[in-house]
Amino acid sequence: MTAQPVAEGQNTERYRQKRDAILAAAAQAINEQSAKGMTFADVARRVGLNTTSVTYYFRRKEDLAAAAFENTLDRLLDMIEVAAREPTPQARVARYLSLNMDRLARIERAEETPFAVLSDLRAMEEPILGTLMAGWQKVFRATRSLWGPPASRAHTDLYGARAHVLLENTFWLPMWLNRYEPDQYDRVEARLLDVLTHGIAAHGSAWAPAMLDLDQHRATSAEPGREAFLLAATRLINQLGYRGASVQRIASELNVTKGSFYHHLDAKDDLVTACYRRSFDTITGAQQLADAAGGSHWHRLSSAIATLLDIQFAERGPLLRTTALSSLPGDVRAAMVERSNRIARRYAGTIMDGVAEGSMRAIDALIAAQALMALQNAAFDMRKWAATMERPQAIALYASTILYGMFDDRLIP
The missing domain is CATH 1.10.357.10 (Tetracycline Repressor, domain 2)
Structure with missing residues (x-):
């Protein structure tokens, strides 16, 4: 090339x-x-x-x-x-x-x-x-x-979402596969394929998520300019990677000096860590609000996922992609990975409760949770795709790839 x-x-x-x-x-x-x-x-x-x-x-x-x-x-x-x-x-x-x-x-x-x-x-x-x-x-x-071959434009859109989520799940595999012994890889493959093929929802679990108000959950920053820095940095790091998003470039995005940057944060590694914490807090906030709202565990899971996809597609406050983890010092990276794992385990708990109540299929909840982590992590890259249709439709099609599986067309309008 x-x-x-x-x-x-x-x-x-x-x-x-x-x-x-x-x-x-x-x-x-x-x-x-x-x-x-x-x-x-x-x-x-x-x-x-x-x-x-x-x-x-x-x-x-x-x-x-x-x-x-x-x-x-x-x-x-x-x-x-x-x-x-x-x-x-x-x-x-x-x-x-x-x-x-x-x-x-x-x-x-x-x-x-x-x-x-x-x-x-x-x-x-x-x-x-x-x-x-x-x-x-x-x-x-x-x-x-x-x-x-797609039968319609809507099918083209859905197949694009499926392709992206499939690729991202295979890219995400090395992040969690090391928790399994190599002789268990066949089992992992079968359980992940089951989720990709048939989804998480039980028969009859309809798509009717509630969009959660994360603004009421998010604590007000003590430093008014800090949130703007974190948002600008998250967007640039997602687009250009950790090394590509220089301090000068982030400052220029906000039309401020590098000195202003260092007023809010001591070093660039501190910035990435702060962006991760903000992103993880956002995901946890969605999970907490969904639980507080009540309803079936299927409704809680689909509401949290739909709300987070709306954030990713809207660009108003995207989540930081996990690809920036490699740039962090080892001890900080380990702490961020552990926080990510706690979030995944919370998804797994919701799925297990949903299986018990009958609103979700009997699946490997830990593996399904990792598939959801890959889905929400990668959605930022599909902003242009989402912009070609009404936001609720984009959220539904993208979420369906894991929640209903990669061969279910029920959410095509």
Whole structure:
């Protein structure tokens, strides 16, 4: 695609092996430090080379990062193309999930290395960014086609939501799969596929969520300007990644000086931590308000999810994507992951109570909760998609992918 190696002898097996090793090391560095944080020196150290040797294969750091992202896109497209050979949409989704689980099992056995996560892709500069985004669109369209030709514009919209949630759930898998022993991966795959296929709602559980008033729940900030900083930072970090959203860029977004930024926050890591806390408080607030309102546990769950999707689509106060976690110091990152896990366990508790009362299907609540975490986390990226229709319809279609499953058309208008 964009990044062309500069070395001669590109067709030799030795060259390809060394280049693949460099790409694998670059992917590890990107996943740990982001694309902008990756250095030639670190990549060279990981493969036992010196920095000059790495530049023999990739002239600039940007070329190496682009090649790592291109490798991810190519690998995703390969898996989707294999899945697309199955005869039905259900079989295609099952095959795609199985290919991802097999890949993660090989990584766990040290037989394969992870590919670069795509969270920092939008922080790349043009013209590389344009080519990478075109590659991502190709992956998205191929995933959407797993459901076959759409019968209407509404079906196109719904298939787009399904494709996005399916991809995001496979990207989210490494965040929680390590809680299971490798010999349980087949069970995890079957339970997650059950949620993706049949959803969470029991037969007869209608879509009638209540939109919760989070403004009444949110405490007033002691610093009037702090909330504005957190909102601007959250939007930019979601769009550009932690490294791409510089302090100067955040300050410029608010038309203030960098000095004003440091009046509210001591350091950029403090900013990310504060953004996470605000996001987690928002999610917890929705869960608490839903419980306080009462009703069936299905009504509570669907109301919380609908309210959070409305926030994500409206951009008035988006949730910070978990992809920024890798930028935080280890102890802070661990604390944020634990808070995320507590939120997921609360969803799981609501689901288990819903199963007991009959408003939700008998499913693995812990796995279903992680599917919901992936759904609400990724919804920010679908703002433009949501803007093409009435907000309630966008919320219903997007939520249906997990709440009713990826093959249920009941919410198509």
